[in-house]
Amino acid sequence: MRASLTVTPPVRLLQPFRLTWWQLAGLLGLLVALLTAEVWIHHHLVLSALRAELGAVPPFVGLESGGWAARVVEAPVLEELVFRSAFSASLVPLVAAARGQDPGWQARLRGGMATVLLVILLLVPLGYAVINVGDTLFQAGLMLVGIAATGTALAFIGRGQAIPSTVTWGFGLLTTVAFALAHLANYEALPHHPLVTLLVVPQLISGLLFLAVTQRFGLRAAMLVHAAGNGLQFLPPVAAWLALIGGTNLS
Incomplete structure (x- = not known):
C-alpha cells in the first residue's frame, strides 16, 4: 500500500484532504526548482x-524577509487565508454549517465554530492590512484583492448559487498576480526598476501551484505545502545548493 499523509481536521466542518507522500515530494521538488530560479x-x-x-547596487538581500517563524508559520497561514480562501471547497460546508437550522446542541456548536472560522477568513487579513497600511500601502491594497475574492465567493455561496467560472x-x-507582487517587499533594498519585477516571477508560478493545491486538496493542504516550501530554505543541503547557484553565501 502506498504511504500517504492525511491531515485530519480538528472539526468535521472542513472537507478532509488526502495528500500522498509522492504528491508532497513532487510539489516540494517544484518549489525547490522555483527557489533555484529565483536565486539565478x-x-x-x-x-x-x-x-x-x-x-x-545592493548585494543579495534574501529570499524572504523575517525570521523562521514568519517564513514557516505566519506567511503561509496568512497568505493562503488572504489569497486562496475564495477557491477552497471548504467554504461551502462552512457556510452551510453556519446557516444550519437544526436546534440540536451539536449543530449549534458546529454552526458557531463555522461562523468563527468565516469571520477569521475576512477579519484577520483585513485587520493585518489595516495595521500595516502606513508602512505597506501597496501590500495592503494587494491583500484587499484577496479579501474581495473571498467576500464575493461567500456572497454567492450564501445565496445558494454556484460561483460563475x-x-x-x-x-x-x-x-495570483497580487500574491506575486506582494513579494516585491522582499527586495526593498533594490532600486525601483522594472527589472526587479522579474524577481517575483517564481512567486507567480508558485501562486498558481498553491491555487491548484487549494482547489484539489483544500486550503489547509496549501498552507502545509507553502510552509514546507518556505522551510526548505533552512535545510543545509538546499541552502548550500542555492548558494552554489547564486555563487555567494546566502547567510
Missing part, C-alpha cells in the same frame, strides 16, 4: 543588468 534570476539576470545600467478565473488571476 536575482544574481545572474537582475543584479547583472542593474550593475551594468546603474553601477553599484468567469468570477473564479478572474479572481484566480488577480489574486
Whole structure:
C-alpha cells in the first residue's frame, strides 16, 4: 500500500484532504526548482543588468524577509487565508454549517465554530492590512484583492448559487498576480526598476501551484505545502545548493 499523509481536521466542518507522500515530494521538488530560479534570476539576470545600467547596487538581500517563524508559520497561514480562501471547497460546508437550522446542541456548536472560522477568513487579513497600511500601502491594497475574492465567493455561496467560472478565473488571476507582487517587499533594498519585477516571477508560478493545491486538496493542504516550501530554505543541503547557484553565501 502506498504511504500517504492525511491531515485530519480538528472539526468535521472542513472537507478532509488526502495528500500522498509522492504528491508532497513532487510539489516540494517544484518549489525547490522555483527557489533555484529565483536565486539565478536575482544574481545572474537582475543584479547583472542593474550593475551594468546603474553601477553599484545592493548585494543579495534574501529570499524572504523575517525570521523562521514568519517564513514557516505566519506567511503561509496568512497568505493562503488572504489569497486562496475564495477557491477552497471548504467554504461551502462552512457556510452551510453556519446557516444550519437544526436546534440540536451539536449543530449549534458546529454552526458557531463555522461562523468563527468565516469571520477569521475576512477579519484577520483585513485587520493585518489595516495595521500595516502606513508602512505597506501597496501590500495592503494587494491583500484587499484577496479579501474581495473571498467576500464575493461567500456572497454567492450564501445565496445558494454556484460561483460563475468567469468570477473564479478572474479572481484566480488577480489574486495570483497580487500574491506575486506582494513579494516585491522582499527586495526593498533594490532600486525601483522594472527589472526587479522579474524577481517575483517564481512567486507567480508558485501562486498558481498553491491555487491548484487549494482547489484539489483544500486550503489547509496549501498552507502545509507553502510552509514546507518556505522551510526548505533552512535545510543545509538546499541552502548550500542555492548558494552554489547564486555563487555567494546566502547567510
